Amino acid sequence: MATAPRETLIILGAGGDLTSRLLLPGLASLLASSRGAPMALIGVDREPMTDAAWQKKVRIAFADAPSSIGTSVVETSRYLQGDATSADDLQRVIDAAHGRIVLYFAVPPAIAAAACTALASVTLPPGLVLALEKPFGTDLASARSLNRLLETLVPEEQVFRVDHFLGKSTVLGVLGLRFANRLFEPLMSAEHIERVEVVFEERLGLEGRAGYYDKAGALTDMVQSHLLLVLALVAMEVPSDLSAEVLRGDMVQLLRAVRPWKHDGTASRRARYTAGDVDGRELPSYLHEPGVDRTRGTETLGEMAVAIDNWRWAGVPFILRSGKAIGSPRQEIVITLKPVPHLPNGFTGPKRDARIRIGLNPPVLDVDLAVNGGADPFELVWDTMSADFERSELSAYGEVLAELLEGDPTLSVRGDVAEQCWRIVAPVLAAWRRDAVELDTYQAGSANPRGWSRPLA
Numbered sequence: 001m002a003t004a005p006r007e008t009l010i011i012l013g014a015g016g017d018l019t020s021r022l023l024l025p026g027l028a029s030l031l032a033s034s035r036g037a038p039m040a041l042i043g044v045d046r047e048p049m050t051d052a053a054w055q056k057k058v059r060i061a062f063a064d065a066p067s068s069i070g071t072s073v074v075e076t077s078r079y080l081q082g083d084a085t086s087a088d089d090l091q092r093v094i095d096a097a098h099g100r101i102v103l104y105f106a107v108p109p110a111i112a113a114a115a116c117t118a119l120a121s122v123t124l125p126p127g128l129v130l131a132l133e134k135p136f137g138t139d140l141a142s143a144r145s146l147n148r149l150l151e152t153l154v155p156e157e158q159v160f161r162v163d164h165f166l167g168k169s170t171v172l173g174v175l176g177l178r179f180a181n182r183l184f185e186p187l188m189s190a191e192h193i194e195r196v197e198v199v200f201e202e203r204l205g206l207e208g209r210a211g212y213y214d215k216a217g218a219l220t221d222m223v224q225s226h227l228l229l230v231l232a233l234v235a236m237e238v239p240s241d242l243s244a245e246v247l248r249g250d251m252v253q254l255l256r257a258v259r260p261w262k263h264d265g266t267a268s269r270r271a272r273y274t275a276g277d278v279d280g281r282e283l284p285s286y287l288h289e290p291g292v293d294r295t296r297g298t299e300t301l302g303e304m305a306v307a308i309d310n311w312r313w314a315g316v317p318f319i320l321r322s323g324k325a326i327g328s329p330r331q332e333i334v335i336t337l338k339p340v341p342h343l344p345n346g347f348t349g350p351k352r353d354a355r356i357r358i359g360l361n362p363p364v365l366d367v368d369l370a371v372n373g374g375a376d377p378f379e380l381v382w383d384t385m386s387a388d389f390e391r392s393e394l395s396a397y398g399e400v401l402a403e404l405l406e407g408d409p410t411l412s413v414r415g416d417v418a419e420q421c422w423r424i425v426a427p428v429l430a431a432w433r434r435d436a437v438e439l440d441t442y443q444a445g446s447a448n449p450r451g452w453s454r455p456l457a
Contacts, residue, residue, distance in 0.1 A: 006037070006099045006100060007039045007099050007100045008040040009040070009042070009102045009104060009401075010042045010094070010097060010101060010102065011042070011106050012044050012084040012103065012107055013084065013106035013107035014054070015045040016107070017208070019061075019106045020057065020060075023397060024058055025061050025062070026164075026397025027041075028066075028067075029393075029398035030402050031070040032067035033393045034393065035394070035402050036069045036070075038069060038073070039405065040076060040097065040098060040099070041073050042077065042080060042093065042096065043077065043080070044079070044080050044084065045079075045082075049079045050079065054078070055075065058073075058074045078096070080092070080093055080096060084111055084112075084118075086118060087118040087119070090118055090122050091122045094122065100129070100407070102405060105131065106133060109133075109136070110138075116150060120149075120152065128154055128158065129160060130153065130154055130160065132159070132160070132161050134162065134413070135216065135221075136413065138220075139422055139426065139429075140422040143419050147415040147419065159409075160400075160404050161418055162412070163226060163411075164396040164397050165226040165229060165230065166229060166413070167394070167395075167397065167398070167403075167411055170358065170361075170389050171230055171233065173358075173363065173389045174234055174333070175233060175242065177365065178238075184356070185238065188235075189313065190312065190313055192338055193335060193336070195316060195317050195318070195319065195455075196235070197334040198230050199321045199322070199332055199334070200227060200321075200330075200331050201322065201324075202331075203278050205278070205286070206324070210292050214292050215296070215298075216298075218299050218301055219302040219304070219425055220429075221322070223322055223425060224422065224424075224425045225413075225421060228255065228258070228421045228424060228425075229413065229417070231258070232251040232252075235312075235313055235318070236251055236253070237250055243410070247410060248414045248417060251414075251417055252417045254308070254310075255417060255420035257309045258306050260304065260305070260306055260307075260424070261306055261307050261317055261456075261457045262305075264431060265426075265427030265432075265437075266437055267305040267456060268302070268303060269301075269302070269437065269456060270301065270440065271439065271440035271449045272286045272287075272298065272299050272441060273300050273441070273444040274442070275288070275444060276444030277445045278325055278326075278327060279445070283445075285444075286298070286325075300323060300324040301321075301323030301442060301449075302321070302322055303319065303320065303322075304320050304425070305320075305456045306318045306320065317457035319457065326445075326446075328447060332357055332358060332360055333357070334356075335357075335358075336355050338353065339353060347380055348376075348378065350370055350381060354368040354369070354370065355368050364386060366386050367385045368382050368383075371383045399411065
C-alpha cells in the first residue's frame, strides 16, 4: 500500500493566471531541488475540469523543471470543482486531503476574505496552514479586519501571507551583506548615507491583468507590499538571530518608524503609460488596454518618498519606485553615500557621490571606490568593485513554497507587518484620490515622464 503524503497543497483558484504562471512553476522548482519531497496536490475552482485536464495543466507548468517527484505529483494530482466562498465546498475539499494541509488562496483579495469568512463554519483539521497572496486587504481597515478574522481560525504561525519578493535570493542576501560584513554595517546610518532608493521597474505592460491591476495600481501592487518589505530589510536594526519571531519582529519595529516624507502624502509622483515601443514590442496606451476603466485614474508608475523617524536614519530620504512598460528597467537597491567630510585640496573629481548598488535582477553587488587616476595622479576616478550573489536553486515562489510546506513562517508576512505597510501608504493614496498629486503620462518604452529627472526628496 502506498504511503499517504505528509503534506497536501490545495490551490483555490487553480484555473487562474497566478497558478499557471507562478505558483505551479515555483512548485516544480521546489520538487526538482534538494528540498523536494513527495506531496499531494489538489486544484479547486468554479469551472468544471477533469482530473486529466488538470494534470495536463500541471504537467505543462512543470515542464521547465522536470523531476521524478514532480512527475509523481502530476500523476496523482486531482481537481475538484468548488466555490472558494462556500463553506460546504471548502469542507468537501479539506475532507479530501491527507496529512498536513496547506490551503493556498490564489484568488483576488475580496474572494480570499470571503473564503476565510466561510471557513469559520468549517471543521478545520489540526495544523491547517492558510496561505494568502498579497495584497492583504485593500486598506488598513480591511487588513485589520482580515487579521482579526484569521486569528479566530488558526494561530498566527499557521498563517502565511505570501510575498514572493522575500523569496528572492538577492533580497535575502541583503541580510548577509549587512550583518556579516564589518565593512558595510557601520556605514548604514544617517551619518554616512545621503539617500536610499528601492526600485523595481519592468518592461511588461498590463498583460491581460486589468481585473486586478486596474483596481490596484503600481503603489498598491508593488510599493505597499514588496518594496516596503525590502526597505525593512535594508534599514532594520541588527537582529539577535534569524528566527521567524525575531526577524519579523525587528521588521515591524522598523516599519512603525516609517512615514511619508511629507505627512500629507504629496512627496510622491504617479503616471501611466501611453502607446509606445518596448524593445520592439508595440504596446497600446494603458487606457486602451482591454478591461481598463478610464474613470479610475490608475497609475502604472508610482514613486513615493518616506522618512524613518529613528536615531539611525533621521533625515535620510528613502525613495520607493515601481513602474510598468519601462525601457531599460531598473531593479535595484541603490544606497548613495555622503561625500567625505573633507577632500584634501589638490584632488579633483569625481563628479558624483559614491554608491552601493544591490541589483535584484541580475543579482549583483556593485561598490564604488574613488581611486587615483592614471595620467594625473591627483585626479580621482570611480572604480567599481562587483560581486555576483549566489543564485538559489529555487525560484522565488519555490523558496516561499518550501518554507510554507516545511512550516517555517520566516518568509511569511506577519499580520502587524501587513497593517504597517497599509498605514504608510495611506496618506499617499488619499492625496492621489483628491488629485493633490498630478497624474502624469510617459510613453511606453521611456524611462520617465517629462520633468521627473529631479529627485523626489
